[in-house]
Amino acid sequence: MKMKRIIAVVLALALVFAFAACGKNTDDPADPTPVENNTDATPVAFANEGTIKIGGIGPITGDLAQYGMAVKLGAELAVAEINAAGGINGYEVAFNMQDDQGDAEKSVNAYNSLKDWDMQMLMGTVTSTPCVAVSAEAAADNMLLLTPSGSSIDAISAGDTCFRVCFSDDNQGIVAADYIADNNLATKVGVIFNSSDSYSTGIKDNLLTEAAARGFEIVAEEAFTNDSATDFSAQINNMQAAGAELVFLSMYYTPASLILKQARDIGYAPIFFGPDGMDGILGMENFDTTLAEGLRYLTPFLETATDDATVKFVTNFKNSYPDQASYLNQFAADAYDAIYALKAASELANVTADTAASEVGDLLKVALTQVSVDGVTGTAMSWAADGEPQKQPRVAIINDGTVAAA
Amino acid sequence: MKFLSQLISGISLGSIYALIALGYTMVYGIAKMLNFAHGDVIMVGAFVVYTACVKGGMNPALGVLIAIAFCTVLGVVIERLAYKPLRQAASLAVLITAIGVSYFLQNMALLIFGSDTKQFSSVVSLKPITLAGGSLTISGEIVTTIIVSVVIMIALTLFVNKTKPGKAMRAVSEDKGAAQLMGINVNGMISLTFAIGSALAAIAGALMCSTYPALSPYAGAMPGIKAFVAAVFGGIGSIPGAMVGGVLLGVIENLSKGYISSQLSDAIVFGVLIIVLLVKPTGIMGKKINEKV
Numbered sequence: 001m002k003m004k005r006i007i008a009v010v011l012a013l014a015l016v017f018a019f020a021a022c023g024k025n026t027d028d029p030a031d032p033t034p035v036e037n038n039t040d041a042t043p044v045a046f047a048n049e050g051t052i053k054i055g056g057i058g059p060i061t062g063d064l065a066q067y068g069m070a071v072k073l074g075a076e077l078a079v080a081e082i083n084a085a086g087g088i089n090g091y092e093v094a095f096n097m098q099d100d101q102g103d104a105e106k107s108v109n110a111y112n113s114l115k116d117w118d119m120q121m122l123m124g125t126v127t128s129t130p131c132v133a134v135s136a137e138a139a140a141d142n143m144l145l146l147t148p149s150g151s152s153i154d155a156i157s158a159g160d161t162c163f164r165v166c167f168s169d170d171n172q173g174i175v176a177a178d179y180i181a182d183n184n185l186a187t188k189v190g191v192i193f194n195s196s197d198s199y200s201t202g203i204k205d206n207l208l209t210e211a212a213a214r215g216f217e218i219v220a221e222e223a224f225t226n227d228s229a230t231d232f233s234a235q236i237n238n239m240q241a242a243g244a245e246l247v248f249l250s251m252y253y254t255p256a257s258l259i260l261k262q263a264r265d266i267g268y269a270p271i272f273f274g275p276d277g278m279d280g281i282l283g284m285e286n287f288d289t290t291l292a293e294g295l296r297y298l299t300p301f302l303e304t305a306t307d308d309a310t311v312k313f314v315t316n317f318k319n320s321y322p323d324q325a326s327y328l329n330q331f332a333a334d335a336y337d338a339i340y341a342l343k344a345a346s347e348l349a350n351v352t353a354d355t356a357a358s359e360v361g362d363l364l365k366v367a368l369t370q371v372s373v374d375g376v377t378g379t380a381m382s383w384a385a386d387g388e389p390q391k392q393p394r395v396a397i398i399n400d401g402t403v404a405a406a
Numbered sequence: 407m408k409f410l411s412q413l414i415s416g417i418s419l420g421s422i423y424a425l426i427a428l429g430y431t432m433v434y435g436i437a438k439m440l441n442f443a444h445g446d447v448i449m450v451g452a453f454v455v456y457t458a459c460v461k462g463g464m465n466p467a468l469g470v471l472i473a474i475a476f477c478t479v480l481g482v483v484i485e486r487l488a489y490k491p492l493r494q495a496a497s498l499a500v501l502i503t504a505i506g507v508s509y510f511l512q513n514m515a516l517l518i519f520g521s522d523t524k525q526f527s528s529v530v531s532l533k534p535i536t537l538a539g540g541s542l543t544i545s546g547e548i549v550t551t552i553i554v555s556v557v558i559m560i561a562l563t564l565f566v567n568k569t570k571p572g573k574a575m576r577a578v579s580e581d582k583g584a585a586q587l588m589g590i591n592v593n594g595m596i597s598l599t600f601a602i603g604s605a606l607a608a609i610a611g612a613l614m615c616s617t618y619p620a621l622s623p624y625a626g627a628m629p630g631i632k633a634f635v636a637a638v639f640g641g642i643g644s645i646p647g648a649m650v651g652g653v654l655l656g657v658i659e660n661l662s663k664g665y666i667s668s669q670l671s672d673a674i675v676f677g678v679l680i681i682v683l684l685v686k687p688t689g690i691m692g693k694k695i696n697e698k699v
Contacts, residue, residue: 062521063622101521195669223669227628230618233415234663234671241408254523258620265534266411267543286460286525 047090050353054079054342055119056097056335057110057134058126063254064102066280067331069324071126071148072097074332077313077320078339088346091353095339100125104133111137120351120360121146123338126331128152128169128199135162142361146342146368148334151276152198156387161361163368163387165334165341165377169199171388172275172298173206173250179298179395180246181214185271190220190244192235192259194251197226203275204250219244229255232262240268249274253281260291273297276330282401283326289401299396300377301333302405313376330377337375344371411542412664413657418548418617420656421555425610426633427640427648428558429603435643436579436599439497442504443484445630446511447604451477451611452621453515456526466529473608481604482597490593508627515623526619529612547617554613558606559649566645575599579643639679641692650690 056075058068079095087093096117098110107130114122121144125131131150138145139159146163147155153169156162167175180186191207194200204221211218219242222235236259239247247263247270249256256278263269271294278297282289303314313336317328342364348371349363368383375381382390396403426448433441451473458469488507492500532546566572577585578595586592614629615621633652640651655675662674682690 063523065522222663223667225669225672228672230620230625230629231415231419231660233419234412234660235668237408237411237415238664238668240411254620257525258618261619265543265545265547266415267534267536284525285522286527288525 046087046092048353051092051094052088052346052351052353053094053096053118053120054339055111055114055117055122055124056095057100057107057114057122057124057130058097059102060097060099062101062103064127064252066253066283066327066329067126067149068099068102070280070327070329070331071124071335073317073321073324073327074335075123075148075339077317077332078336078343080320081316082339082343088343089350089352093343095123100130102127102130104130106130107134108137115141115143115357118357119143120355120357121342121346121364123148123335123342125150128155128202129197131155132158132198135159138162142358144342144357144361144364146338148338149276149331152202154198160385160387161365163365163383163389165338165375165381165389166276166300166330167298168388169202169275170206173203173208174210176203176248176273176275176298177207177210177214177216180211180248180273181216185273186244186246187216188219188243188245189216190222190239190242190247190270191218192222192224192232192239192247192249192251194229194255195223195225197251199275199277200251204248207248207250224255230258232259233266235259236263236266236268239270240266244270246271246273249278251275252277253279253284257281257284257287257291260295261288264291271296276300279329279331279396282398282403283329289398292398293400295398297396299330299394299403301330302394302396302403303328304404307379309374309376309379333376337373337377337381340375341368341371341373341381344373408664412660414542414544414548416657416660417653418551418656419660420636420653421548421551422610422614422617422629422652423633423636423655424649424652425551425555425558425606425613426629427637427652428555428562428645429606429610430634430637431640431642431645431648432562432606433599433603434637435645436575437489437596438579439489439500440504440634441600441603442501442630442634443507443511444603444607445626445628445633446508446515447477447481447484447607447626448611448614448630449515449621449623449626450480450511451608452526452615452625453519453611454608455529455612455615456524456621459529460524460527466527466531470529470609470612473612474605477604477608477611478601481600481607484604485597485600490596508630512623512627519623521623524621526615526621528616528619530616545617547613551613551617554609555649555652558609559645562602563645571595571598635676635679638689639682641689644689644691644693647689647691654690 058071059065060068079093082093100107100110107125111134123146125134126149128150131147132154135145135158144161149166151166151169156164191204193204220238274297276298281292345364345367349367351360369385373381429444454473454476455469458464458472459466488503530546530550534546535544574590575595578592582592636652636655637648640647659671659675663671
């Protein structure tokens with residue numbers, strides 16, 4: 001009798017484990033979720049069997065979701081277009097975007113689950129801080145990492161397989177300073193930056209260096225941290241008292257929206273200028289767009305531009321995502337170009353579905369320096385061996401609640 | 407002029423700290439417990455106003471009233487479910503429970519509203535005041551916050567010192583057992599304390615998010631901690647102390663940002679707190695308590 005019971009228990013346990021194992025196989029969060037081919041109704045026949053797997057990481061939820069969602073949609077659009085045209089080297093492209101909420105730890109977890117999915121190359125991460133952590137992992141694995149928008153210097157400094165589509169902070173700080181000097185926007189400039197964020201500090205440092213070279217004066221330099229990102233009255237008062245004619249907002253748009261409001265509250269109206277992190281400010285829920293009137297920011301992508309690549313991208317984006325047009329911004333464009341750059345490099349290096357990730361890293365790090373991609377964020381984009389793109393940013397200005405070329 | 411505008415911003419920030427600190431000090435004074443979930447009740451209050459006014463298009467005054475009612479009920483429910491069963495337990499157990507409630511509220515808000523920051527519309531329709539020929543502007547939110555904090559502080563002081571329920575509250579605070587023997591409903595009094603504290607939290611939430619219009623599930627956490635510091639600074643348990651502590655904290659924080667370093671301001675604020683506590687361990691207006699041995 002007792003024996004029977006033991007056997008029953010053992011059998012029951014075995015069953016449970018068997019089910020658990022089954023569940024793991026089918027419900028694994030890292031399971032492939034290839035992008036649906038939504039541009040063409042008839043299924044495309046691919047010349048070769050198998051898929052080329054591109055991973056993506058970014059903040060699809062959270063404070064920075066505006067960036068992550070834009071990257072996701074931009075990349076998915078490029079993948080759908082490429083698949084409709086026969087894929088890369090005749091292989092279907094699978095794209096799998098994982099959420100990191102802009103957090104370094106979650107980002108590394110996302111990277112590991114993408115590796116379990118057998119990703120061959122990574123388009124990510126979207127923001128700089130997680131990218132620093134993930135690029136260290138990628139360099140150790142010899143994984144090719146192409147970040148669409150991670151612009152801090154150290155985001156791709158971990159190894160020679162790390163590249164970026166957007167311009168670096170170096171470039172943003174310098175170009176912003178040059179723009180101020182070239183256009184005689186102001187002679188007295190104030191800078192507000194987030195001292196707990198490497199994106200923010202990096203741009204500020206380079207702006208200060210270039211300002212000295214270009215001969216305009218930095219009259220006030222004020223910091224805040226993630227923990228004190230609500231009250232900016234002291235910083236703004238100092239800007240006003242120092243007589244800053246232009247305030248450079250070296251940060252992302254969430255704190256910037258508060259600064260714009262608090263500056264208006266005390267009746268202070270300088271020229272506001274910022275890096276590409278300002279992109280998306282108009283898409284914030286319930287944001288009073290009149291606050292951002294006249295705000296200038298660096299951007300490589302303007303929806304209103306009339307060149308062929310931009311027109312094609314804008315039209316296809318709007319057709320594919322009619323309800324999500326607010327995500328049509330430079331991050332979507334960066335991601336779109338990133339996927340096309342990976343395609344061009346993969347074709348040059350003849351990457352197949354069976355090429356191992358580490359081998360892809362070796363092939364593409366050479367191929368990316370040899371390609372010339374005519375993209376949305378710039379024509380004849382190419383890369384230096386250190387991973388930096390070769391192109392110049394443009395400046396946008398907000399007029400009557402819409403973005404125009406400055 | 408710069409000093410004056412820094413001072414006014416400091417007082418405004420301080421009034422918000424004071425408003426939150428009043429809730430902390432009220433609950434600590436009567437129930438002798440640190441309600442660390444107070445900051446998150448503020449966040450809930452702000453979200454109720456956001457839902458009613460921004461999403462539902464209601465009148466701001468009506469929205470604030472709904473938030474007050476909602477938070478009052480929430481405060482009483484939290485007290486009944488989480489703190490009342492622990493009335494006889496060690497104070498550490500209650501403290502940990504309060505932290506648990508704080509995380510619970512944050513995560514509920516995350517589930518319902520998501521973690522992206524919402525832009526809050528001001529509930530204050532007062533026009534900004536311009537002084538000294540336009541070189542000094544004080545926003546309507548700042549004026550309202552300062553006035554509301556002072557009015558609430560006076561009303562609370564009168565309530566606790568001059569009314570019958572106030573007297574009963576003070577009795578409960580002094581000796582629960584003896585108060586019960588005198589026929590005071592101890593549980594009722596503690597519930598009333600939580601109801602008042604949470605109603606204040608709703609007002610603080612609406613005013614805080616009107617001045618700094620970014621609302622996220624974590625919006626209450628940092629101001630909650632700062633307000634707790636303000637309450638300790640002024641002498642926890644003392645109602646005028648919370649007001650004084652809050653305003654001083656805001657002014658010190660803003661002046662050190664404005665004149666010393668915007669990176670070191672938090673270090674300076676907490677440094678001042680340590681010095682005050684070294685010199686006067688019960689806070690600026692705290693009463694000295696002689697323990698009978």
